[in-house]
Amino acid sequence: MNLRDLEADLQYSDYYQLLFISLTVGLGSILRVHTIGFDSFWLDEAITMYFIHTMSYQEIITELPKVQPHLPLYYILLKAWTSISGTEEGTVRMLSAAFSIASIPVLYALGKRLYGFQVAAIAALMLTVSPFQIYFAQEARMYSLLAFLTVASYYCLLRYLTSKQTKEMALFIISAILLAYTHVFGFFVITSQLLYLFWGEWIGTENWRSCIREAGRIAIPVGIGAAPAVGMIAAKVFIPHSYGSGSQVQHIPAPPNWHDIISAYTHFTVRYSHPPMSIAVQVGLLIGIGGALFVPSHFLSRKKSVFLWSWLLIPTGLAVVLSYLIQPIFFPKYLIGCSVALYLLFARGAAFIPRPNVRTVLLAIILLNAVALNSFQFTDHQKREFESAAKFVDQGYSPDDLIIVDKRKSSSPFGYYFDRAGMPTAGDITGPLRPEIRKQVRSVDTVWVVFSSSKQPHRRKVLRVVRRTHDRAAIKHFAGITAYRFVEDPKHPVRQKTQL
Incomplete structure (x- = not known):
């Protein structure tokens, strides 16, 4: 296949292009709305709802960054959204779904502007069916907004670089500032964009004063605009006791190794590592990206290649470096904005592979794995069923009962669904049972114990203490949760001693 044939293959009528993107957006909407209210809120979503219910707009801007490692834009939008739509799980998550759906046509427009219809179509299709994207489109968190603003800001940047118009520059500046107030990793994306902008100006003029002047117009x-957000994060990290805590990503135990980084890129397509599927997807991605080697370099354009590779690698590299220098922050979902660059790189390589059968096989590998994993996501609980556990306790609860929840990871979402004034305990028992709770166990007739993420040794320790004075009356298993009901046993010597 020569260059002329390749260019001819990329010509499609406007009608078919419009039909394709309409069907793709429709499919993406169905996949993101389907079963959106199937799971109850889990820990992070319950925390989100706590802030929405308890904070004003002003407090979200000024106080929320002190207690969360995230920034306020999504919370402001969600508070406004819930004031209109309500607080049911499905309606709350619909805001995230809307941002994820909006990312599809923007990515298509970006891919088409870069490399034409085929690349745009493949990239948009990967974004549409990706289990990784669909999962976060159905979560009441800021990740789909982060992905949308990343794609939108890169699209605005590309339009500005093409036209150099003030209007396009203003759109990019606005999208970049909004990105800065969405998530810490938004700073990494902005850094990548500004570095690319400076590099583009440098190779165009090779005059450092002109480069600084042109890049400074945007930087x-x-x-x-982003200075307040930068200040919040800098104070949180470097001055721990002046503006919140400096270590609020304790769920990330260690800096990433090479396996973690490669797995993160696989996550962008399959979300979780399933050995047969993951290996097939990794091979498919490598072959697809390597397909660009079959195309003359002047057709791909060095500027366009740097545009995509810097988008993928610079935010990832910054996250890795900071994980080693300051504290571990590398986590696949935080890099959701970079996942779009991977889709574009794969689409570029796959579309330009000269053999149609190879292209078909690669697309089949990616899409069939996505279909299989989406089927699993739609039919199995992806989050812990705190609502069902709360209903189980509610059916037999009385105000004199004691409720023990094993960890804060459980107590926050459990408390969201089991909201009773005067509830004796929604315990935060991360070590041995605290003495005051031991006393409470001995002084009440009924004890409820709810386990979620605790390990077996801790569970046995808690149950051993409760069983000293109570007998198990009921047990119920839910998705990721086990709930117990214990009633007093007057025959226990400890219980008799307490009554005396």
């Missing part, structure tokens, strides 16, 4: 207003 200065973006820096001024």
Whole structure:
């Protein structure tokens, strides 16, 4: 296949292009709305709802960054959204779904502007069916907004670089500032964009004063607009006791190794590592990306290649470096904005492979794995069923009962669904049972114990203490949760001693 044939293959009528993107957006909407209210809120979502219910708009801006490692834009939008739609699980998550759906046509427009219809179509299709994207489109967190603003800001940047118009520059500045107020990793994306902008100006003029002047037209207003967000994060990290805590990503135990980084890129397509599927997807991605080697370099354009590779690698590299220098922050979902660059790189390589049968096989590998994993996501609980556990306790609960929840990871979402004034305990028992709770166990007739993420040795320790004075009356298993009901046993010597 020569270059002329390749260019001819990329010509499609506007009608078919419009039909394709309409069907793709429709499919993406169905996949993101389907079963969106199937699971109850889990820990992070319950925390989100706690802030939405208890904070005003002003407090979200000024106080929320002190207690969360995230920034306020999504919370402001969600508070406004819930004031209209209500607080049911499905309606709350619909805001995230809307941002994820909106990312599809923007990515398509970006891919088409870069490499034409085929690349745009493949990239949009990967975004549409990706289990990784669909999962976070159905979660009441800021990740789908982070992905949308990343794609939108890169699209605005590309339009500005093409036209150099003030209007396009203003759109990019606005999208970049909004990105800065969405998530810490938004700073990494902005850094990648500004570095690419400076590099593009440098190879165009090779005059450092001109480069600084042109790049400064964008970097200065973006820096001024994002300065408060930068200040919040910098104070949180480097001055731990002046503006919240400096270590709020304790769920990330260690800096990433090479396996973690490669697995993160696989996550962008399959979300979780399933050995047969993951290996097939990794091979498919490598072959697809390597397909660009079959195309003349002047057709791909060095600027376009750097545009995509810097988008993928610079935010990832910054996350890795900071994980080693300051504290571990590398986590696949935080890099959701980079996942779009991977889709574009794969689409570019796959579309330009000269053999149609190879292209078909690669697309089949990716899409069939996505279909299989989406089927699993739609039919199995992906989050812990705190609502069902709360209903189970509610059926037999009385105000004199004691409720023990094993960890804060459980007590926050459990408390969201089991909201009773005067509930004796929604315990935070991360070590041995605290003495005051031991006393409470001995002084009440009925004890409820709810386990979620605790390990077996801790569970046995808690149950051993409760069983000293109570007998198990009921046990119920839910998705990721086990709930017990214990009633007093007057024959226990400890219980008799307490009554005396």
